[in-house]
Amino acid sequence: MGTHYENLSSNTLFHFTPKLEYLQSILLNNFQPRYSLESSSFLNNKLLNMDLAYPMVCFCDIPLSKLKRHIGTYGNYGLGLKKEWGSRNHLSPVFYTRKGSNTTNSFEQLMYWFISIKAKLNYEEQKIYSQRFSEILMHTKPYYGKMYRNGKAVNKRFYDEREWRWIPKLDHKKFRSHLSKDELEIDSIKFNQIVSEHRRLKFTPSDIEYIILNSENEIDGFINVLEGEDLKYDSKTIKKLTSRIITKDQIRNDF
Template sequence: MNPISTSSLFHFTKKYDVLKLILANGLRYTYSCEVFPIEIVKNHFAETSSTAPKKIYPNIAIPLISFCDTPLTRVAKHSNIYGKYFIGIEKDYINAMGSAYLNPLLYANADYLKNAVSELSALPCHLTKVLNSYVLKNHKEFELFVEENAKNPNSERLLDLLPDDFRELLRCKFVFIKRMNQILALYKPITGTFRGIKNYFFIDEREWRSFIPENKAEWKWGISKAEFSRNYLKWTNELIEDKQRYYTIIPQFLYCISHIAVKKEDERKDIIQYIRESPRLFGWDIYNQKDRTLFRDILISKVTTFERIETDY
């Protein structure tokens, strides 16, 4: 019986040159434009001090890397959309050594669950109102805080000068926002419209994500699809200037790469030659010649072609 999931996570791309860049530098985080209930985006602007655009769209651009654990016997539909070049990484390794923010998506179907996410996103606004009310009713308790903030707004003592109840409620608010955004990064409806296809079953993609939380990289809230398309390269290039925006694998663990797939048989020799000549492997420079040969041979042993997969599976 064929399994419904795999022991590896696969990252697909449409471009051969991108596969080469992955082999040299590692997987890079890029922005993905995700659709959410409009209430979630509106609640974000209502709670934060950021200026809302004239028109708010139900989209958030989130920096992430997408994987799937669809078996290769069932991957034809997925590859038609996302490309026939891919890297496979053993799931045990990527779970143990990979991003702390790696998880399969949370697919939502029932209305109560969709509504729950929207309603929970409004909670920070309510907490802000409670905090403001507390300040108005107990303003004398904040005199030391105001005085210190005027002298030294970056003082480490500031939080200690807040009333205990207020400080705890403030902490709860920020923890909730952090956790809520982590849920949003993994949230997706089971079905929806995708690239002009109505009632597209997102759940069939069996998607996993590694994402960058909002406190480490800016998310783009309320943008239109047109704005995303115009700025995609700019935003992504701003991300990849930081080396931490790549998912790399140290050479000693390159054996955990399970597949390197090119589209055609006549590309196989070329990708092997590229691996043999590359000074970097998955984001790491390898200076020792003996080690370099060993690690290159490990990667070469993982090379296959999509044509062969379609024939053999």
């Protein structure tokens, strides 16, 4: 008999949400990017002394059998999509680092170099460099740091999440690539609405591997919503989607 090796990653990318209506909205309207406040604790405070919010849609690359803790943190409702779909749509795993590591130090040296020559560059050159540094920061996360949930900061080992991200390409003349914590708290609804009207992360029913609900009692009502919303899905597609449904209880008890 051959040796069986347990996979540490999945062939599916999972997105979780705390409410059933949020999951229904994703199925009917695709993924809408939202500004997420991210820890900058891996950087020297002289370079960046505040946490910033970036527009994104987040997923985890965790096998179904190991999702229990993740569900407890992010919500009992989820959608699992094929990793091939993620690759086609330019999703990427985030880069985990820590303060003082060689990679972080190298990035900081590049930022200091940019600061030292910035005055010699024209506006377009400054913008290009700034955008490139921002794109790297948008895909970088501390190994361990602060996570904001419901307005509160808690310490978390982010490395356990195996996160993938979709960052929308935005026209920086019209849209904010990042927000401060204060800006997000004051007007998050406005900023999220602006960016979600401009860009959405689309998928088709054939991209879906799993639909995760909290309990079996919700299945019939969930299907009724899909059947009644402007006939987006025909009966054949709804039948296929129904076959993809599993519940949080099944994950906890059977995997």
